Amino acid sequence: MRKSKLALVLLSVLMASCGNAQDAQKAPSEEELRKIVEPRLGEGVKVDSIKATPYGGLYEIRMGSDILYTDKTGTYVFNGHVFNLTTGVDLTRERIDEMTRVKFSDLPLDKALKTVKGDGSRVIAVFEDPNCGYCKQFRKTTLTEIDNVTVYTFLYNILREDSFTKSAGVWCAPDRNKAWDDWMLTGKQPPAAPASCKTPNQEIVALGRKIGVTGTPTIIFTDGSRLPGAVDTKTLEAKFAKLK
Numbered sequence: 001m002r003k004s005k006l007a008l009v010l011l012s013v014l015m016a017s018c019g020n021a022q023d024a025q026k027a028p029s030e031e032e033l034r035k036i037v038e039p040r041l042g043e044g045v046k047v048d049s050i051k052a053t054p055y056g057g058l059y060e061i062r063m064g065s066d067i068l069y070t071d072k073t074g075t076y077v078f079n080g081h082v083f084n085l086t087t088g089v090d091l092t093r094e095r096i097d098e099m100t101r102v103k104f105s106d107l108p109l110d111k112a113l114k115t116v117k118g119d120g121s122r123v124i125a126v127f128e129d130p131n132c133g134y135c136k137q138f139r140k141t142t143l144t145e146i147d148n149v150t151v152y153t154f155l156y157n158i159l160r161e162d163s164f165t166k167s168a169g170v171w172c173a174p175d176r177n178k179a180w181d182d183w184m185l186t187g188k189q190p191p192a193a194p195a196s197c198k199t200p201n202q203e204i205v206a207l208g209r210k211i212g213v214t215g216t217p218t219i220i221f222t223d224g225s226r227l228p229g230a231v232d233t234k235t236l237e238a239k240f241a242k243l244k
Helices: 002-018 030-040 091-100 133-140 162-171 176-186 201-210 233-243
Strands: 049-052 059-063 066-070 113-117 122-128 149-155 218-221 226-228
Touching (some): 030 049, 066 091, 113 176, 133 176, 149 162, 162 176, 226 233
Parallel strands (some): 122 149
Antiparallel strands (some): 049 059, 059 066, 113 149, 122 218, 218 226
């Protein structure tokens, strides 16, 4: 809550500033405000959009899947999350989830490893890098403990150059799931991929970039929402409960 309290303090300061000398100024249009803010954020920064929010006269600055806030003049910037103190809802988190939502049925599941546990009734896709320590932790704990789930694992090589080599060895192995588990759970090196074996490595990298997967592991649910990081079993179960 420390960061949340700091964010609220900064928000209060920003709103007070906006409510004094600048109230007399006419607010520019959203497009005009974008042209004001973008160069002030630094060379090479690309602002995708600026839109008015329903809270505190703030304007949302969207840059990819990141959100900042500014006042109506583009003089101040607020980097943090806005919370509804009545409901406790993280409004910024809701907006990020909305912006990053994907259509699950559009994912190329044939290019992922498929594991079914129990009745397999709950379905997720997970983007993992073979050199990702958090992915190994997630697989050793949460994915070992949870049941009645179908997991599609996309081998998303973003950490090291040899991630591609390891993923190719896994994809081209006679038993892909075993080769992946051997590496992620016990550190057993995947066999070398034959030169003739084709992998979806580059396609998965392009897919991840397209839908804004910036870290591993990233879990995507059937409603298109996502959870980043090595979440524990309790958190994953709570998310599944919400989907119902």
